[in-house]
Amino acid sequence: MLKKNGGLICAVLTTLALAGCGQGSQTSTVATSTQRGTLAVDPPLRVASLSASAFSSELGATTSGQQLLQLAGTPACGVDFYYLKYWTVDPSGKPAEVSGALMVPTGSGAQCSGPRPIVLYAHGTSTDQTYNIADISDPNNAANSESAMIASVFAAQGDIVVAPNYEGYDISNLGYHPYINGAVNADDMIDALAAARTALPHTFTPKTTDSGQLYVTGYSEGGYVAMATVKAMQAAGEAVTASAPSSGPYALEAFGDAIFFGQVDIGSTVFAPMVRTSYQNSYTNLHSTPAEVFSSTYATGIDSLLPSTTPLTTLFQQGKLPEAALFDSTTPTSSTGIAAVDAAADQLLALPSSPPYSAADAALFDAGFGSPYLINNSYRVEYVDDAVVNPDQAEMELLKGATYENGQLTASNVALATSPAVGLRQDFKLNDMRNGGWAPKEPMLMCGGDQDPTVFFEVNTGVMAAEWGPLVSAGLVSVLDLNATPSGPFAVLQGAFQSTYGAMVAAEGASTAIQSYHATEAPFCMVAARDFFAQVP
């Protein structure tokens, strides 16, 4: 109605030659296509524009920012943060609109404009549904510190950064996150990259362009996603210059077995429902009701619990999830009727103790047992029986005492289970990075710390290195253990990590510090990734 009136007045005015009625300036174009990789809004919104000095002083205002400045270095470039909306596909193959960040270096420094490499970054597990890594301007957004980390490590040193928020977060209306679904996560990464390449010429700095060098990295869940992305791009014949997946659950089947054998990791009560919801939605081969997996205390509503707009601490307080008790502290017994299986399973179902574990590890694992607990004993027994009958060879070798020493795992057989029978183990195998008989063709650095209590180092990073050892030429895949005796190209970072963590132990005590071990590694691994990328031609 208003438009009609306006049109009429414009027409009258034009007739009277009083004034022309030009159109108001236009906003971005909304794409009509929902094809994978389509930039949904072009150009994307610039959320924030920070000069090198403004970014530097913003970081300098907080303790964590100061640590980041020290580690990542003073910003050489300013950073423009863009909010990307683009189309990918959900696990059922339907178009799905999602979002992410495009960070573009700015400024007059030589490395801040012109053709620049792209760093494709995958973020770590978030329980916050509003996670938006583009939103550097909102200190309350769950993604804020991770956004600042990658901006300072990569973008402020001259790399273009592309980082998806993932399906299930921010504007995605999928209703859940396809957690540790390698193929879907990789598609999301590849589609974010395509959308970012479309957006680049339409930014405020159109002369900052894609040099063609592509580095893929990520941390924790994102370490896994980064590796899955390398695998998918390689399979599709798309070039990846180098990659640096860090602290990810790559050897998922072996890792899953270790957890069900009682090596409960910190964070497992959060990871478990996210994994179940993801796999049940994608593969529908898990138990039909959550109550068959989860205890009656938590089963109701757990399928739609995470990610959530309610803070995790509140969910714990509300009794929606246990903080640590993944398993029942009452030890169950196996009853397959096959004596050898029951004997082996019962050993694996027992409460972890020292020996065989170190006292610290046994204490860590035991914290994963309690009451009320998350996962029913009946389901745990079913899983462990299958892991005994259809073993993951890598985890079996680790149980027998294989260790990660001098940069390699002392294990000769790291094969996946041949034919797991339990749905969850089938899904773990499908998404395990050993699956598919592939190996990286371009340089890869796997960074982590061998005391990581959240994503175990040996069973993930160690197993992948052992898997690929015979398949790749020497030096193509390298491992950085931040906790190892400092030596080699990353000795300074190793030393810095160890002194940082040492200071945390001194200040908070070992049992508190260990809770933050996994998060503490992240910026060290990202700086290692940057240094690694810089020396790849």
Next chain:
Amino acid sequence: MQKKIATLALGTALALAATTGARADNATPNDIRIGGYFVHFASSATDITGPYTIPGLNSSINNTTTLYLGYVRTLSSHFALELAMGWPPVTHATARGPAAVGSVPYNGQKIAGIRWLSPTLLLEYNFFNPGTRWRPFVGVGVNYTYFYDRSITAAGAAVSGGPTSISMPYSVGPAVTAGVKYHINQRWHIVASYSVAQVNSRLTTDTAGVYRTSSVHFWPNAVVLSVGYSFGL
């Protein structure tokens, strides 16, 4: 709602005119006037709100001077209807708030330009008798303001985060005037007046699908100096 009020106001004005004797017994009941419109916007706006918007961002509207055009129809010895408008001026909005948003300059930046057509219909009462050389008058009426040619400047786009469209719905509000007419002769006269209108609108910007809004209220008060010519039809 606004439309109803406008119709009502207009209706009242005409009814009032009718009751006071609409027949023009004057041989030259039509005036056209041309002059200068010196507009001061006593504007106030609420802080801009929306996603990705830091608190404390505001704007003000710059003063403008433009051409005044008026048509006056004498209704009776004392009553007249005036339709007044200015040549649609480009009015600029200036950013008010922090010196910079991130590293993008803000305070004092000219962020948008808007043209607006703002006819005002006034029922005026003229003091003294026709033929008096000086005739002061007062008037009340209704102002309709239509905003168009809304465009964001480069500085505005930079702070908004990209190409941006602006919408500002039309406004209908009351207007009052007071002035004095000096008759040079039967045909020519000069007029000085001061008028105030109330304009309320809501500024909405759309940058890449992100909507930000600010309620804008202003009381454009204008001094008009014009010369008029009377004629019959």
